[in-house]
Structure formats: C-alpha cells, structure tokens
Amino acid sequence: xxxxxxxKDYAARNFExxxxxxxxxxxxxxxxxxxxxxxxxxxxKLAAALSQMAREGxxxxxxxxxxxxxxxxxxxxxxxxxxxFENLSKTAAPLKAxxxxxxxLSAQFGSIQDWEKDFRALGAVRGIxxxxxxxxxLGGRLFNVxxxxxxxxxxxxxxxxxxxxxxxxxxxxxYGLKRADYIAAFFKAADWTQAxxxxxxxA
Numbered sequence: 001x002x003x004x005x006x007x008k009d010y011a012a013r014n015f016e017x018x019x020x021x022x023x024x025x026x027x028x029x030x031x032x033x034x035x036x037x038x039x040x041x042x043x044x045k046l047a048a049a050l051s052q053m054a055r056e057g058x059x060x061x062x063x064x065x066x067x068x069x070x071x072x073x074x075x076x077x078x079x080x081x082x083x084x085f086e087n088l089s090k091t092a093a094p095l096k097a098x099x100x101x102x103x104x105l106s107a108q109f110g111s112i113q114d115w116e117k118d119f120r121a122l123g124a125v126r127g128i129x130x131x132x133x134x135x136x137x138l139g140g141r142l143f144n145v146x147x148x149x150x151x152x153x154x155x156x157x158x159x160x161x162x163x164x165x166x167x168x169x170x171x172x173x174x175y176g177l178k179r180a181d182y183i184a185a186f187f188k189a190a191d192w193t194q195a196x197x198x199x200x201x202x203a
Contacts, residue, residue, distance in 0.1 A: 007051070010078065012040040015085040022090070023185030028173040035169060036085070039077035046071045076150030080130055083163040089191035096192070101161070101199040108142050116187070119144050119164075123183045128167045133195070134158040135202040159202035162195045 015033055019026050046067055053064050095112060096102050102112060109115035115133075122144050123131045130147040136158050147153040164186050171182035 007047075009044040009047075010040050012037045013082060013085075018085060018088055018090065020090060021088060021189055023174075023182075023189055024088075025174050028171075031173065032081075032165075032169060036078070036081040039074055039081060042074040043071070043078050046074055072151040073149060076147075076154070080132075080147070080150055080160075080163055081165070083132075083160050084130075084165050087162055087191050087194040088186075088189045089194075090189075092189050092191050093193045095190075095195070099192075099196050100203070101192075101196050104142055104199070115142075115144070119162075120180075120183050120187075122146055123164055123166050123186075124179055129153070131164045131166060132160045133162040135161055135199060137202055140203075159198060161198045161202070162190065162192075 015029075015036075018024070018029055021029065050064070050067055050071065053059065053061070053067070058064055095105075097106070097112060105112050105115045109118065119131060119133060125146065127148065129149060132145045132147060132154075134143050134145045134155055135141075136143065136155065138157055142161075143155065143158065145153060145155055145158070164183070166179065171179060175182045175185075
C-alpha cells in the first residue's frame with residue numbers, strides 16, 4: 001500500500017451507469033446517489049475539521065470526541081454505498097458453483113442455497129442497516145454480517161464481498177414494505193464477478 005504524502009478530499013464516484021437497472025427505478029437510484037454524495041461530502045468536512053482541531057491542540061475538547069465518533073458513521077456510509085453500488089449490474093453475473101467463492105460458500109454453509117437462505121433471512125430482520133457477506137482474512141472463514149447504521153457490527157479484519165443496503169431509502173420508493181421483493185431484485189442484479197474478485201483479493 002502506497003503511503004500518501006498529502007491529504008486529498010475523497011471524490012464521489014459516478015454510478016449513473018446503473019440507471020435502468022431492472023428492479024430499481026431511476027428515481028430511487030438517483031435519490032440514493034444523492035444520499036451517497038452527502039456521505040462523501042460530510043466525510044471530507046469532518047476530516048478537515050478534525051485535522052484543524054488537532055493542529056490547534058483541541059483534542060481534549062468534547063466536540064473533538066463527538067466529531068471523531070461521527071466520522072466513523074459518515075465514512076462507513078460512504079464506503080458501504082460504494083461496495084453496494086459496485087456489486088450491482090444491469091448485466092449481472094450469477095455465482096458459479098465451481099468458482100473459488102462458490103466452493104467456499106458450499107463448504108462453510110452446506111450449499112450455496114443454504115448460504116443464500118441465511119443471507120436473505122438476515123436481510124429481512126427488523127431494523128435498518130446493511131447485510132454483508134464478509135471474509136475473515138485471518139481465520140479464512142465467511143460470515144453473513146448485520147451492520148447496524150454504518151459503523152456498528154463491521155467485523156475487524158474482514159473484507160466485504162457482497163453488500164446489500166437494507167435502509168428504507170434503498171427500497172421503499174419502489175417496494176413499500178415488501179422488503180423480500182427488494183431482496184429478490186437485489187439478487188437478480190447482483191454482480192458476482194465483483195464478489196469473486198473481492199474474495200480473490202481477500203484470500
């Protein structure tokens with residue numbers, strides 16, 4: 001990993017190629033992109049404010065602690081949205097049972113179908129948050145993880161392989177309270193080439 005010699009703002013990525021995605025209206029996607037842009041903006045604002053406070057010796061102030069806590073939430077919102085949009089595609093590629101990830105899921109969950117049941121069930125639990133198929137790099141295991149908000153529940157050292165947003169803004173405009181229908185649309189749009197590549201990098 002290259003060490004940065006200067007601090008640069010994060011740039012919001014353009015995911016408009018997803019417009020026209022089956023199962024997701026353009027209005028819903030555009031609203032979601034706007035929300036994501038807000039996380040990028042706030043991440044940059046907080047990073048700048050915290051840097052300034054550190055230079056001014058204000059790290060003992062309560063405001064510094066609160067901004068530090070808030071930074072994790074904004075940064076998590078930025079990154080999780082990027083993983084989510086990345087693993088959606090209008091030309092979605094299904095998971096191949098004989099791929100490295102397919103074999104790993106079968107080995108640990110009994111079958112790909114059993115893994116999917118667990119992932120879908122987790123996505124249907126009451127509450128807002130994220131569902132992530134994550135790879136523990138040190139333990140070599142796969143987990144379906146619930147992340148409350150953006151910063152509570154992420155497993156340290158685990159790489160996100162497949163990320164699904166289950167905040168209301170991700171589905172209610174199109175599906176109302178029918179979260180199961182949204183989850184079905186998500187699976188139809190899931191690009192497993194992204195998940196496979198993430199698994200290869202994490203393994």
